[in-house]
Amino acid sequence: MTADEQLTRRLVDLAAQGRRSRCGEAGSHELWLSDDATDRALAARWCTGCPVLVECGAAADEHDERFGVFGGVDRTPPPAKRKSAATGVRGETRHPTCQEPS
Numbered sequence: 001m002t003a004d005e006q007l008t009r010r011l012v013d014l015a016a017q018g019r020r021s022r023c024g025e026a027g028s029h030e031l032w033l034s035d036d037a038t039d040r041a042l043a044a045r046w047c048t049g050c051p052v053l054v055e056c057g058a059a060a061d062e063h064d065e066r067f068g069v070f071g072g073v074d075r076t077p078p079p080a081k082r083k084s085a086a087t088g089v090r091g092e093t094r095h096p097t098c099q100e101p102s
């Protein structure tokens with residue numbers, strides 16, 4: 001099973017319990033993929049204690065995510081280095097905030 005599949009399974013399990021990750025909460029989820037580094041720093045702190053933190057980080061590793069906060073880590077390079085990042089641009093990001101458990 002891939003890391004992405006493990007994350008999806010855990011998110012589905014959480015949803016079955018009526019729970020969700022903090023980044024999935026309406027009204028705050030945009031912080032995780034914000035262009036503002038201060039927002040992303042807050043999001044990274046809010047990942048603390050997330051029940052899928054390990055799976056989230058592993059899935060982000062699997063996808064080589066390079067923009068946004070995953071597993072409590074802001075993977076966004078400093079602005080000067082963003083142009084050289086080959087993958088992970090916002091349009092390609094597969095963030096847990098974007099996943100709807102079925």
Ligand code: SF4
Nearest residue numbers: 021023047050056071
């Ligand atoms: S980004 Fe990952 S670790 Fe952080 S709250 Fe969302 S699912 Fe949890």
